[in-house]
Amino acid sequence: MGLTFSIHTLGCRANQADSEQMAQILLSAGFEEVAFGQPADCQVVNTCTVTREADRKSAQMVRRAARLGDQVVVTGCGAAQKGGAWQRVPSTALRLPPEQREQILEKIGAQHCPSGDRLERNWLRRDRARALLRIQEGCDQFCTFCIVPYVRGRARSQSREWVLEQVLALGTQEVVLSGIHLSAWGQERQEDLADLLEFLLPRTPGVRYRLSSVEPDLFPTRIFDLMVGYPERVCPHLHLVLQHASDAVLQRMHRGYDLAHYDALVQEFVTRVPGACLTTDLMVGFPGETHQDFEILMRYVRRTPFARIHVFPYSQRPGTSAARFPDQVAEAVSQQRRDRLLKLADRKRIAFQRQNLGQIREALVESESEQPGWMKATSDNFLPLLLRGGPALRGKRLLCRLQRRRGELIIAVAESGAETGTVSREEGF
Ligand code: SF4
Structure with missing residues (x-):
């Protein structure tokens, strides 16, 4: 076996897409991939710092990787972290900011590319049926609980020509378009996601598109026309992040929408798109969340056809404004609310599965x-x-x-x- 690498990915789909890209660059350069946990010449840890727990796990994985490999590359949102949980990370670990991920070979000083410096850019192992393609980076929203805008920078997006080139090179049956704030794709050029799909559909015959997680603000409802008009090409699946159903909490989170806006999108989606699958992320225990706020959330979830819900208990993230908010919710209360919501989420998931039987x-x-x-x-x-x-x-x-x-x-x-x-x-x- 020649030179080997492994990648461990924490966090969101955006990180998964970045890991795909780095894996393909390393594979194209002649490295062989081994499972994380096996000794390897290069160990990549794609980290997440969205909560203190994610921070702790990320730093732990970097230390574990350092025990296994000659060279450790720390990328993702933790690439810039040094204090706190990161204090015991070996100083020899190479830090690769996520926006420089395409330079991973230069960073590790690899001179092993069989085709010289020219790398194929089809960022996918060819046996995969589905590819995750990152088309947007950064975020301007500054939600009060989130560190991402500080570590990933301002929102910016790839051009539609770039996306087309990647989709054609991938050649997969399905492409999942992903980004940190995917709904913001193209806003700097007065374009939106529906414009992008309208551009891609006739130029990439047969490819099925799915959207990764989207935020409700800036989401173009013309996407629903495309789901209806191209049922075999645009998946009837929307992961529309809600976070909370209480307007007071949404405001303190600085989410940029209220429940009425969110619910209008949901109603349009589920009434217009056949087979619609709605999934979401919810956060409990955000500072100042009262019993009444939580009950508002429970009521909304009960009456909304969510097929899958990711529940996150709020965790104080140093460097964010919510970490300094008064009225932090006790951990025990937060866990209790999480457990109640998880039980409800499970019932919703089973209901959606049952509703689809026979289809x-x-x-x-x-x-x-x-x-x-x-x-x-x-x-x-x-x-x-x-x-x-x-x-x-x-x-x-x-x-x-x-x-x-x-x-x-x-x-x-x-x-x-x-x-x-x-x-x-x-x-x-
Ligand atoms: S929309 Fe909010 S939660 Fe999502 S990346 Fe931007 S700041 Fe973070």
Whole structure:
């Protein structure tokens, strides 16, 4: 085996997309990937600092990596951190700011690229059916609990031509467009995400698009027209971050919208888009969150068809304004609220799964399941599926009937003549 690397990724989808990109750069340069935890020549830790706990875990993983490899690269939001949990991180760890991730080879001083300095930019291991593509970076929102704008800088986005070039190079069945504040894509050029999809759809025949997490402010509702008009190309899935349903809390969080705005988007999405799958992030225990605020949140969740909810208890993040707010909520209260909300979230998830049983949906087959003879797939509306079949199905898009629940998964059966999308690199149709 030649030179090896491993990557451990913490945090959000934006970090996952960055890790994909760095992995591909290293693979193109002749490195081989090994699982994190194995000895490797280069260990990359893509860190997250969104909460104190994330900070602690990130620093811990960097220390663990340092025990395993010759060279440790710390990237992600923790690349600039030094104090607190990071004090015991070895000073030999190389710090790679996320916006310089494309320079990872130069940073580690690697002269191993078999094709000289020219790297292929198709940032994906070719056996993957789905690619995460980062098209936006940074954020101007300055939510009071969040450190990201301080460590990732101002909002900026890739041009639509750049995105097109990447999608064509990837050649995958599905591309997930991601960013720190994805809804802000293109705002510096008076463009929005719907403009981007309208540009991409006719130029990338067969590719299915999914949006990663989006913020409600700046979200263009013309996206719903595209979901309705191109049901096989634009997934009917919206991860629309809410954080809280109490306007008083939203205001203190500096989120830039109120519940009425959020709910108007939700109503339009679920009434107009067939098979709509709505998922979200919620935060409990934000400073000043009263019992009444929490009950407002519970009531809203009960009456809204969320298919999946990520629940985060607030954690004080040094350097953010919320860390200095009075009325910090006691940890025990915060945990109690988290547990109540998680139980409700579980019921909502099961309800969405049940509502989909018997439906025919398009599934993208991704990988082999641990159970022989079964493949893992994901429906266009984000349901995790199990399909009978072997590796030959990987990367295929099939029409499937959703049959029955098995724990977290739904057993699906391919309809006869079920293959749907074929990705073509020809331009225009
Ligand atoms: S929108 Fe708010 S939570 Fe999201 S990255 Fe920007 S500041 Fe952080």
